[in-house]
Amino acid sequence: MVDDMPFAGWGDPSRRHGLPPHAAAWLSKTLGVTPADAVAPAPPEPPPASRLSADALVSLRAVAEVRTDDEARILRAGGKSYLDLLRARAGDTSHAPDAVVLPADEAAVAAVLAACAEHRVAVVPFGGGTSVVGGVDPVALDAVVSLDLRRMDALLHVDETSLTATFQPGVRGPDAETLLRPYGLHLGHLPQSFEQATIGGFVATRSAGQASTGHGRIDDMVVALTLVTPAGTLRLGRGAKSAAGPDLRALAVGSEGAFGVVTEVTLRVRRLPSESRYEGFLVRGFDAGQAVLRDLEQGGVAPDVARLSDPDETAVQLTLSGGGAKGALTKAYVRARAGREACLLILGWEDRVAARRALAKPALKGAVSLGQGAGRTWLHGRYDGPYLRDDLMDAGVLVETLETSASWSDLDRVHTDVRAALTRSLGRCVVMCHVSHLYPQGASLYFTVLAKAVDARQWERAKVAASDAIVAAGATITHHHAVGADHRPWMQAEVGDLGLAVLRAIKETLDPDGICNPGTLLP
Amino acid sequence: MVDDMPFAGWGDPSRRHGLPPHAAAWLSKTLGVTPADAVAPAPPEPPPASRLSADALVSLRAVAEVRTDDEARILRAGGKSYLDLLRARAGDTSHAPDAVVLPADEAAVAAVLAACAEHRVAVVPFGGGTSVVGGVDPVALDAVVSLDLRRMDALLHVDETSLTATFQPGVRGPDAETLLRPYGLHLGHLPQSFEQATIGGFVATRSAGQASTGHGRIDDMVVALTLVTPAGTLRLGRGAKSAAGPDLRALAVGSEGAFGVVTEVTLRVRRLPSESRYEGFLVRGFDAGQAVLRDLEQGGVAPDVARLSDPDETAVQLTLSGGGAKGALTKAYVRARAGREACLLILGWEDRVAARRALAKPALKGAVSLGQGAGRTWLHGRYDGPYLRDDLMDAGVLVETLETSASWSDLDRVHTDVRAALTRSLGRCVVMCHVSHLYPQGASLYFTVLAKAVDARQWERAKVAASDAIVAAGATITHHHAVGADHRPWMQAEVGDLGLAVLRAIKETLDPDGICNPGTLLP
DSSP states (O other): OOSSOOTTSOSOGGGOOOOOTTHHHHHHHHHOOOGGGOOOOOOOOOOOOOOOOHHHHHHHHTTSEEEOSHHHHHTTSOOOSHHHHHHHHTTOOTTOOSEEEEOOSHHHHHHHHHHHHHTTEEEEEESSOOOSSSTTOOOOSSEEEEEEOTTOOOEEEEETTTTEEEEOTTOBHHHHHHHHGGGTEEOOOOOTTTTTOBHHHHHHTTOOOTTHHHHOOHHHHEEEEEEEETTEEEEEOOSSSOOSSSOTHHHHTTOTTSSOEEEEEEEEOEEOOSOEEEEEEEEESHHHHHHHHHHHHHTTOOOSEEEEEOHHHHHHHHHHHOOHHHHHHHHHHHHHHHGGGEEEEEEEEESSHHHHHHHHGGGGTTOEEEEHHHHHHHHHTTTOHHHHHHHHHHTTEEEEEEEEEEEHHHHHHHHHHHHHHHHHHHSSEEEEEEEEEEETTEEEEEEEEEEEOOOHHHHHHHHHHHHHHHHHTTOOSOSSSOOTTTTGGGHHHHHHHHHHHHHHHHHHHHOTTOOBOTTSSOO | OOSSOOTTSOSOGGGOOOOOTTHHHHHHHHHOOOGGGOOOOOOOOOOOOOOOOHHHHHHHHTTSEEEOSHHHHHTTSOOOSHHHHHHHHTTOOTTOOSEEEEOOSHHHHHHHHHHHHHTTEEEEEESSOOOSSSTTOOOOSSEEEEEEOTTOOOEEEEETTTTEEEEOTTOBHHHHHHHHGGGTEEOOOOOTTTTTOBHHHHHHTTOOOTTHHHHOOHHHHEEEEEEEETTEEEEEOOSSSOOSSSOTHHHHTTOTTSSOEEEEEEEEOEEOOSOEEEEEEEEESHHHHHHHHHHHHHTTOOOSEEEEEOHHHHHHHHHHHOOHHHHHHHHHHHHHHHGGGEEEEEEEEESSHHHHHHHHGGGGTTOEEEEHHHHHHHHHHTTOHHHHHHHHHHTTEEEEEEEEEEETTTHHHHHHHHHHHHHHHHSSEEEEEEEEEEETTEEEEEEEEEEEOOOHHHHHHHHHHHHHHHHHTTOOSOSSSOOTTTTGGGHHHHHHHHHHHHHHHHHHHHOTTOOBOTTSSOO
């Protein structure tokens, strides 16, 4: 976790390992990427002059800290998608917001919204800045400010009897865990962005963590929340559960700043586990692996973390995780046990490991245990993906992820169709996928794509192809990355014209001047 | 399950047992209700003349079966709350809808809504007619029709891999189970109204069943649904789970007919259990019992059904369940084991009983098992409450229930405050309560109230007192009975003025002419 991520990269640059030595040969052989393709990021250009009027600035300064320096603006110019990084690496700062506003409390957030409505200034809530879907793109009205919530970073209340904790939105993932630890509690919401992302961002994007199979999605954890909107403040969530009309909390969760700003959220928390076990398995075939996951989940004996790589992801992981003699040996072992269709399965139990693992055993017949080493390898590298991406982009590789979810019946077809669409669009490429986030009725599919980088259009086209394939297959346009700007074109397919009309009606009620994150959610 | 319940009573009258012989003495001693207070229902008066215009009738007949006979209209004049029954028992049919419309399919529902919008006719969706909160009260514009969904009673699709089933809304609880049984599946959504209520009603009222601790609420079961509204049709739910903006399904679930008509719903289903065990326990003290439930739920080892009666409910159950020597013996045993603070705890496991019961054991230390007899007694009587109510009303007893939910921390205070409010309002009365529907963060409280019946005002006042106490204690106005007409006055407290504005904006978008169940949900 760092205060500010680099403009053109992820996290703490000192944690980058560089690509393993055998990666260069693999990239050359597989994608035709040679050392000549390496490309270093350009330094950022100075951002455009701020469009914020003197009056607006005075109004904002009266209620919150305001930064207008280049650095503050540049660092909130966008999120961390491949296209964001491509732009940033070109030194392009044209998307920088006109100022950065840092409110200290809920009242200040309300006052900022009032000032911005008065001056026709768009407001983009900014937590960790980890959006990979254009969710923090500053889209201006007369101007646009980034509303950075980092000063609102307190744990407000812990109810140890009811196992709930009330947070301000700017609390980062690791800080939430640190704040809860003295109570013997944890949140356990661990998306790959965990080290940078915030509680407010988790809620606003309706995110799911790597342990969602056991701990549930953020949707499932929200007990109560406060949403400050230009039209007033919504305080939602009474009692344990309610039947008092439609659950309005569900309108705030996933609202992506388009309806207002999450300023307080009460989440379900858990007692810290006394033990954990992460274990790798091999399964022969992606179908067989899915059947294992389905049996675990539908049988009520799923572990907290469950993740099944398809044969391509499995092969790449084996190749890149160990070069040399040891790597060759591992690959030979895998081939012998599970053939070319070998799929790596990672299962993780937190608490009551032995009893739960025993219950899971029947579903795991046919899966060959690789032991805890493979599990620990995944565990230790679980937040490293974005660092690896920086290294790959330096090497001249297009690298991006996308995700969806589908019913168990549809999972295979969606997998096939999305792979085909990406391959058709990109030509020579590697498409890897894993199943994770298990539900009784289905699961998510998470794709990682590698190709030789050409230009932005290359990925824009591939993303359209993949998204069209997802929607055509009846799957959802996003399982946990949210809508942002990037998925807006598919929201009509997702909820229909009438669903969009409902979302617009809600937005008009809560944000009549349209100042709230205008670039996101609604086409 | 019967086709039509009696106008002034519940279910199948042949299933009424009458009060046990020792009940009369208890009612006299406890409430001062004597045989002289017995009151037989009056026959229904003829309903008022239908206000439906000839034009409207022609339009409706063109698209659906329409009944205008007295019997059809009278039987849809309201739900089954104490006040509904009091009115019905007085022969009052003044609330009868002007006609009953029975659409055969989704297209017919849309056509009925269009015809009603054109003719300013209100539409009240009617499933089992079991609302206890005025949710099916026919409130007229120029006229009002009851939209009875019984002809839409098909199981449309079963996905045995993804464990989902797609139902039309008019399928009754027991029929849903009968339709699923050949697939080895069940739904397991078992509210007390189960034998009469429908899938559409479950969804529209956001209900919770007696096994919700294990199986979840209906909110948790809805994978996809179709809501036909005057503005068009919403088809919601793609993929297994989604982050594509706010979950619009949550607007349809609990919309109580105010936004449109649920015409299709895909629900999560389960494999039929191979075994089950219901068991009674005694706990000394309501606090101690709550601690047991909390440990079970927060420890992840809760059974599927969990229900803890407070000392008053326990005492009444023991008194009314067995008179004579056996009853006296049971009471003596209970007193000896748990004193006057004895609380009856019913736990029910469906599937993997031994393993799960073993895991639950540590949380149950301090609870004395009464064996499976007590569990079976509860199981066999689980749908009998409404029949008993008819018998009690015949005897001249006020009998009604109300419910809420609260965090574990607040549960005791809510219990105390609601009891006090009811007792203050009613004077001589019996207030019983049980905790059920466990969640990690809290549980529901379900109150049953008995007093000597005086008039409708007597309960109206008591309901206001109890509801004010619930809201003042921070609990929800309803955990699973929905809002209907009866809880409307507390919706402002529940979601605030801005929450109401959002609900109104949604309604105006989906139902611009305000024809959809105008009596419900919104103040």
